Every structure is written in C-alpha cells, then in structure tokens.
Amino acid sequence: MEVSEVSFRIIADLLEARTGQQLTRNRQWRIGTALAGVFREHGISNVDQLVCLLADPASGSLAQQVVEALLNNETYFYRDRSVFELLDRRILPALAEKRARSKRLSIWSAGCSTGQEALSLAMIFAGQPNKWDGWNIDIVGTDISEQAVKAAQQGVYTQFEIQRGLGVGQMISHFKETDRGWQASDKLKRMIRFKQKSILEPSTSIQRFDLVLCRNVLLYFGPRARMQAFDRLAEQMCDDGWLMLGAGETTVGRTDIFRPTAGNQGLFIRSSAADTMHIADPSTPFVRRRG
C-alpha cells in the first residue's frame, strides 16, 4: 500500500508518542496489513483517509485503535528455548540460592504481549513442585497493548497458539480444552498478574524485581526512549537483579546503567552491582566471585 510521506510521519509520530516505538520506513509495508481492520471498521481504504479522521476532534478512541493495531504482539511459548534452558538450569537455581531466606521471587515479563512468556516461566515453577514448595512466586506481566493484556488475563489460546512452542506433555498438564480454546490452569494463573502498563511509565509500586525479561521489545524503540526504558527497568529491579534481553539485543553503547554478564548472551546486571554471580559456562557449575 502506498503511503504518503506526510501521512506516514503522522502515524509514526502517534505511535512513538504513545509507546516509544518507532515505525521506520522499512516497516512501512506493515501499515496496510496492520490497519486493515481499522480501515474496515471506519469505511476507509487508505492511510491518508485515516489521518483525516484522526484530525477530527470527534475521532475519540481512534488514535488508540491505530496504536493497538500497529503494535507487534508476536510471541509464543518458550520463545527461544535456549533462554528458558538458561533460566531453568542456571538463573532460577542461582536466584533460589540468593533468596533462600525470604523464599520470595519477583519476576517481571516486560512487554508480555498475550502472556506466553509469563506462562512459560510459570510452567517451569509448576513443573518443579518440590524445589519451589513454600516459595512465594510473583510473576508480573505488563504490556502497553490493552487488547494483548486482556487476552493474557483470559489465558485462553487458539489451537495455533497453543502448539507454537509448547510440547504436548505440557499442554496436557497445564491447559484444558474449552469451547473458547485452550485455557491455562488456575495453578499457572495464580502465579501471574497481568497489567496494562508502558515500560516508559515510572513505577508507583515499591515492588522490586529479582529478574526482568524484556525481550524483543526495545529493538523497536528510538535511542532516547530506549535509554529512558533502561532507566525505568533499573528503577524497578533489585540491586542484584538480572535483566534478560532478546537475542541480538544489548545494553552496550545504549545505556551506562546495565552491563553484560560474562558468558551469557542476553543477560545483564546493573553496572553498580557487584559481579558476585558469574555464570562462566552453562555446562559448568556457578563460579562465585567475591569482592
């Protein structure tokens, strides 16, 4: 779909102002497909017409509708399995050791979309009942998309969604078949709270997270918004907390607040934190460094 420069800029600015996400010219091809539903609902056929409607003070929730449609909610269960293997074998055991006294773990799935990442985490805990018995596990999933968060809260997945990344054993154990689709078990849902929230929004909670997963989110942000997002993430993390980014994402050259951990691609700590936990090699036990 041809989109004029002026209309493209208006839509891109709207998205960035509301979410921090940039709509670069090389993602222009997505606009027509992403906005098809909005076009249909409002009886229009192109972006220029949409921009005219947006200019109308009576357009109401149209701007939010446009933003929702442009957000990329791509996710699936156990997306990037190696990350979950690292979590299961190294990171969660290390956190269990660090928090052995309080037996409390707070994990934030930032940019949780429709909830599969948070549920994948919950399945790890649910699959190890002896290890986590007596622990208070609090997984918080946040996303800027109201629709995605509503879907996450419902925890019902289509046939296509349920078998994207999920083995049949886990599907049988943790989901039940309903008229609406595959429903996550109450046991999983009890571990998770989903909330609509922008990563750029300052926190009003005193909660601090031991682990933050913010994967494949910040790559859509411009430099300034990304730096601001790192600030917000850091503010809401424990001093010794870990930040996990997506494959190919880094904090290097983007913020001074975080630095990479050695030997673990995608895993970062606060620059001010002592490097007390060093995962030398996923195939070897933890090496604890002091001082």
Add this chain to the structure above:
Amino acid sequence: MKSCLIVDDSRVIRRVSRHILESLDFAVEEAEDGQLGIDHCKAAMPDVVLLDWNMPVMTGIEFVAKLRTLPGGNVPKVIFCTTENDMAHIREAISAGADEYVMKPFDHETLQIKLQLVGMV
C-alpha cells in the same frame, strides 16, 4: 542426515510435510497407509515418523502400537499429525506410544518446534 517416514493417506499433506522436512535436512520416505508404513519400518527403521490418525487399512493408533512391537520399533520418535484435535484423542495417542502431537493445520514453524521437542532438530 536424519530420516523421516510420513504415513498419511493425503497426497497433499505428504507433499507439504515433505517440503518442510527436506528444508530441515531430513531424508523423507512416504507411505499412504499404515501397513505400507510398517513395511517401510521393517526394511529401514526411520528416526522419526509423522503419522496421520484416520487412514485406510490401519489407523494411526494401530500403526504406532504395531511399530512399537517391531525390533527397534521403540527407537523412532512418533509425532501424530492429525485433525483429531481434542484432549481425548491427544491422550489416547500419547498412551499408545506417540511422542508428540501436531494439530492440523500446521505450518513450518510448528512442525520444526515439535521436531526440536523430540530432539530431532
């Protein structure tokens, strides 16, 4: 190179599956019913079987039960690939000896992940 036997009476499904499997570097054999599938396995046991449920001559459940009694028949990973998409059928397939379950329709990514889950990719 790993080998995969597709047992499905639909020529279209066999074609689509073959295309995906070959792109994942599998050597692919096809059988259009369960008995032909068993004959294939007796001649050369594959690493993985992609198996339909409803077929002439022998159902997928009968196939997997028979496969598991053959010498070396416990080795292949069996992935059901079927339109029987309810929990009862899924449980029946797993009880019969299947390792994974793909609900049709499926795509390249779904099948690839299922193959990863059974250690074949």
